[in-house]
Amino acid sequence: MQTLRAPLAALALAAALAAPGAGCVSVPVEGKQPLLATHVKDWRDEVIYQVLVDRFANGDVNNDYRVRPGYLARYQGGDWKGMREHLSYFKDLGVTTLWISPVVKNVETDADVDSYHGYWAQDLTEVNPHFGDLAELRALVAAAHTQGLKVVLDIVTNHMGQVFFYDMNLNGNPDIYIGGTGKTSKVERVSEFDPDWDPRGVQAATSLGEAGRAPIYFIQSPEINRVPPKPGILGTALGYHGFGRILNYDDEKQRLLGDFPGGLKDVATEVPEVRATLIDAYARWVESVDFDGFRIDTVKHVEYDFWKVFSTGLRQRLAAQNKKNFLLFGEAFDGNDQLLGSYTQKGMLDSVFYFSQHFQVFRDVFQNAKLAGKQQAGTDKIQALWESRKTNWSAEPQDLGVGVPPAKLPVNFIDNHDVARFLFEAVGDKDALRNALSYLMTVEGIPCIYYGTEQDFAGGNDPANREVLWDTGFSTRGDTFRHIAKLARLRAKHAALRRGDTTVRYATPHVGAEDDAGILAFERAGSDAGASYALVVLNTNAKKASTTADGAKPMAVGAKPGTVLVDVLDPASGPATVTVDPQGAVRVTVQPQRAVILVPQDQAK
Amino acid sequence: MNATRGSSPRLYTAALLLGAVVPSVARADEAADPAKTPPATATPPATATPPPRAADAASTPTGRFEVGSYGRVHIASDLRGGTGRKANVVAHGTRIDEDDYAELELRREDTFRGEVKSRVVATLALFGPFFHFTGKVPDQLAVRNLYAQGTYKGVSVWAGARMYRGDDIYLLNWWPLDNQNTIGGGAFGTLTDSGERDGPPRYETVLAVHVGQQRLDNPFQFQKTPVVAPSNGFGTVDVVKLDRPRMVETLKLTQHIRDGRGGFKAALYGEAHQLAAGVYRDTLTNQDRGLPDDQGFLFGSQLTYYTGERDTYASLWLRHARGLAAYDPLAVPQTFANDRTTSGTTETTIAFATNFERESFGVLGAAYLRFFRDGSGSVLSPQKYDEGTAVVRPQLYFHEHFGLAAEASYQARRLGVLDKAADAPVTASVIRGAVIPYFSLTGKGSFKRPQIYAIYALASRDAGARSLYAAEDVFSTRKLEHYAGLGAEWWFNSSSYP
Structure with a gap:
């Protein structure tokens, strides 16, 4: 038996290593850092599909932390793996670019609402683990590219999540208190998480009167990831304005310096170190994952100069790595077409969401077609809006941009995650939706379809408009789905439409x-x-x-x-x-x- | 655990531990015979303690109480003012990091009419840290054995709660093939043997079967939820919402080939695991969710050679598990396939252990490789990993009761977590060394106990090992970690460590 020991051991080792699952753990190619490439020839050829990642498909139950099925203000379980497993759905629909929710790590929850949408950033260098890990994100983008799909990342530069409080009463606690009786004095509710705008900066006060600027204290609540933000200067008070919550959006100072409602802390984007931090943080995501563009949140709350510095810096850095035609389009939630166009001026963004069209065309013309008590607008308003775009929006392509003048590249959309769905406002008028889609897919610019439109989702305002898609079984047989698919095919076939x-x-x-x-x-x-x-x-x-x-x-x-x-x-x-x-x-x-x-x-x- | 570990201990240790005088009734004669209990091959109870033969064949009932114990307790300083801290990064790292633990066993053994033998065992386990360290009472207690066993004509049957184990790897404190902790029952006995009656048979085939059940107090298997009281009563009553014990069936076939004092032992082993479907109430939503049924199986083998001289042996184990069986029954799976089962999960293990002793020198060695893959299907998962440990502990005996051991080990785990800097899986490794001078109360040998020892241990932790810790943990930055400590370990007359 002694002589058998060596062969037996060798046999045993071979058997063990040959057994299923015994290969070494490795990172598959699609999970590794990609070689950057330009995947878009002409953004006018694209059809964008906006995905709230948490709501599209649940591909991995193991990241279902704090998921509460059915409660739309909470995480539902969707993730990047789920998207990757349904790329054929996008192909069948005919969309060519996926706009995905912010990928960065968020504060988990605030005011009993969760960060499933991704807009409450805490760490710009880490992924939101609810959606998967970095390898899974890379795999999604790589698989999309393999199938001819592009991926646009949603980013936020204006604010971070609810990461600090203003110590207005100087007691070191994040207080919420109510003052006044409502009879002899007005009732005031003061939250040190989200105090009102003060042009001097949020003030501290005691019973003896005001006491100067309220100190900013970052919060340590690791159980909800409410911890000091990252990277760098964003983890210090120097990175923030500290003026409190915007009360009047028409006041430019408030709009630019105020915290976004909900206590989302306004970043001091005029500070050079902050700008450099933001450019670097977001450029790294492109370098790490090979995204094809950025959809940028809340651009009207950031000063114009930032957009010049940010856009130029980003384009130069990416172009040097063979990443060209990188689309930068912003969201300014505003019906003022002149304001929208102002963010497309020289050195700034390639495009913005065509919110003026959302209101003046999709709402006033299409949505109101049958609604009792609503006055439908004439189509001459559409012509006028288009005409004004020629002057309001830049007619020159951005240097190192996508090569198309912003005025010819509006991002057209019917609805999105910030407004009630079209069918909700149109009280279920599917003919109106069908016609609006025909318009969307044939007018100049890039059509952008909000997920679920193809399934006739009809949710009201946030979060009711953020339904779970997998409940539909990913059906491709519905009238609206087929209508969009047909329009997409026609758009792809006829260059004139693009x-x-x-x-x-x-x-x-x-x-x-x-x-x-x-x-x-x-x-x-x-x-x-x-x-x-x-x-x-x-x-x-x-x-x-x-x-x-x-x-x-x-x-x-x-x-x-x-x-x-x-x-x-x-x-x-x-x-x-x-x-x-x-x-x-x-x-x-x-x-x-x-x-x-x-x-x-x-x-x- | 090594079969000779119970050969010499005396009850004064237990008495010391219990703070009371306990009559010494341990039978040193039975456990000390290496031919009956082969070194390093602490077989399942069937083979570890073969039924007494002629000596117990009296016609009148006989009986006795037995007391046994296993224990380890230690203190250590990290030489920075803190306590010594574990540095292992694998599931089965070196034993020097083990927590304090003790078992106290009370056992009644009887023989009726010279042909029926009974054994009733109650083992209380205590988990550290203990009262004198924390100042907290009570310490953590567990009943590890509480069963009755009867033997008739060479066949033993048992039922109750039982640690039901095969051989371990001492240096890793690990049972690499079979280690059941269930409430259930089983039977074991000799299928065939070569027929010698003047000692253990040269050839012997032993079969052991067991079926057991576990229902962990965890929402994975068990949940109570308050509901409105019945009969129009006030308040609430708790109802059992989820109750799905894991059923485990095991079968082990062991072949002994004895050649004088030495010999071989070969074993084939299998397990089957089942978990029924159930309904769980999600405490976040107060909605009921279905949990699917689940199952798994495991097969493995062992080959051991022993010389019969001073605990010298070598063992090799192979094991492959799928599905639910890949998870230790005392653990709840951490990740699942998308159907919320463990389907797709695999675990493959190869392990080796040895001990060699000659004159004033001895060396213990152990190593394993383990490949674990969860069924999550994601690109990467921390529950997909490869790991292994290699450890060697040479020792010199300066005296019958004094020795010096030195331990060197290497352990590594490569896990499915992306190391962004390397664009590769995180690989954590630790190189460790320890010097252990000891006082062995029962003589020289790797498995002689009680042992009172001092220890100095040093660990070199690479970047991967440090990355497993939160940024605010000092272990995320310390490359070198060490501690110095004192401790004791003993075992005697325990049916769990024969």
């Missing part, structure tokens, strides 16, 4: 019984679209078929006389074909709340 210039051919103030009530017609052609041509005609009127003529004179178009135009969207909604008459005009009649996309016959195949 890259063509826009010429409004018909817009009207009429919203009643007039022949042309609700009609909007525009051409997409020229620019980088080559010979591709498309004429889009929408009838926003919910009550009657309308036509592109008010009286006898038909609508003039850019297509040559004799051109036969074919509807490639929905032949049942209007004429299957239209021929441009010798005067270069067409008369197109469209059914209520429907659209047609007319392309030359030879381009329709």
Whole structure:
């Protein structure tokens, strides 16, 4: 037996190592740091799909910490692995770019609401473990790139989470107290987590009167990850303004220096060290994961100069690593188109969310089509809005930017996580949603679809508009899903719908019984679209078929006389074909709340 | 644990521990015979303590109480003003880091009509730190054995709560093949043997079976929840919402080949584990959630060679487990597949242990490799890891009762956590050394106890090891950690450590 010991041991070792699972732990290629590359040719070709990661798909139950199914103000369990496992869903829908929730580590909870959305940053250098680890995030982005999908990261530079309190009564505790009786003196609720704006900075006070600036104390509540923020200067009071909560958004000083409601602490973005910290922190995410762009939160709460420094610094750093066409688009929750455009001026962002369109078009024109007590706006308002964009938004591409002027690259959206869903406001009017989607996918710019729109989600305001998608079974058979998919296919096929210039051919103030009530017609052609041509005609009127003529004179178009135009969207909604008459005009009649996309016959195949 | 460990201890140690005088009734004769209890192969109870033969064949009932004990207790200073601290980073690191622990066993053994033998065992375990260190009472207690066993015509059956174990690796304080802690029952006996009656048979095949149950007081297996009292009563009553014990069945076939005082022992071993489906009330949402049923199995083997001289032996173990069986029944799985079962989990282990003693020299050695993969399916998981330890403890006996041991070890764990700087899995490793002068009360030998010792231990911790600790923990920065301490360890007359 002695002689058998060595062979037996060798056999045993071989058997052990050959057993399932006995290979060495390693990081798969997709989990390693990627080689940066430019994945986008032209952002006008993209269709963005906004994903609240926590709500899309739960791919790993092991990160379901503090999950409370059904309670939408709490974590629900979605993660990056879940997204990676459903890339075919995005492909089937026809979207090409995924905009994902912020990935950084958050304060877990505040005021009995959890940070499932990702906007309460605590550490800009670590991932939010609810969504997975860094390897899983890289795997998602790598898998997306493999399938031709791009990934945009949501970032916040304006504020961090609820990470400190103002010690207004100098007792060292984060107090919430109520003063006054409501009869002989007004009732005042004061929270040292989220005190009101004070132009001098939040003040301390005692019974004897004011006592100067209230000290800022970072909180140590590790059980909810409410601990001093990172990196660097963001973990010190020097990194923050300390003026308290914004009360008046029209007051520029408050808007720029005040804490975001909810006690989200306003970062002192004018401080050079803070700027350098933010540029470095977010550039590292691109370098580490190979993102293709940033969606930037709350840009109107940060001074303009920051955007020049941030955008330029980031673009230069990434371009040096072969990362070009990196999209920077911001969110300014404001209907003022001039304000929106101001963030696209030289050296700043490539684009912004087209909030003015959200209000003036999707709400006033499409959403209000059937609503009792709501006055639908005419499509002439759309034309006017588009016209104003030409002057409000920069007409020059940004240096080292995406190569398209911001004025031609608005990020168009119907709704998002900060507003009630379209179907909620439209009281379930799916025809209106269908028509709004036709508009969204054919107008100039980048369409952006909020997750769940394709499943007819109809949630109200936050957090009701942040439903769990996996409850739908990821169905691809619904009418809205198929409508979006069809629009995406048409957009991909017809360059005019992506890259063509826009010429409004018909817009009207009429919203009643007039022949042309609700009609909007525009051409997409020229620019980088080559010979591709498309004429889009929408009838926003919910009550009657309308036509592109008010009286006898038909609508003039850019297509040559004799051109036969074919509807490639929905032949049942209007004429299957239209021929441009010798005067270069067409008369197109469209059914209520429907659209047609007319392309030359030879381009329709 | 080594079979000779119970050979010489006397009850004065237990008396000292208990603070009372206990009559000395330990039978040194039975445990001291190396032929009956092969060194380093503390077999399951069936083979560790073969039923007495002619000597117990009296026709009148006989009986006795036995007292046994195992224990270890120590103090240490980190030489910085703090206590000595564990530095192991693997599941089975070197024993010098083990916590204080003690067992007190009271056992009644009888023989009826010369043919039925009975044994009733109660073992109380105490988990440190103890009162004299913390000033807190009570210390943590556990009943580790509470069972009755009967033997008739060479077949033993038992039922109750029992530590049901095979052989261990002393240096790692680990039972690498079988270590059940259930409430259940079992049987064991000789299937075949070569028929000698003047001593242990040259060839002997022993079969042991066991079925047991565990229901940990954890929401994974058990949950009580308050509900409105019945019969229109006031207040609440608790109802059992979740009750799903883990069922464990084991089977072990052991072949002995004895050649004089030495020999071989080979074992094949298997386990099956089942967990029923259940309903759990989520305390965050007060909603009921279903928990699926789960199962797993394990198979393994052991090969041991022993010389029969001064505890010299070598053992090799192989083990592979899948699903629920990959998790120690006293532990709750930390990660799951997405169906919330342990499917996809695997554990593969190879382990080795040896002891060699000759004249004034001895050396203990041990090593293992273990590959654990959870079923989570994520790219990386801290529950996917490879680990291993190699440890050697040579010792010189200067005197029949005094010796000096030196221990050197290396341990490492590579786990599925991304080391961002290296773009590779975190690999934590520790190189350790220790010097252990000791006073062995019962003579020289690796497994002679009681032993009173001093220890100086040094650990070199790499960046990976430090990264396993929170940033605010000094262990996240200290490259070198050491301690100096005093301690004692003993075992005697314990049915758990025969």
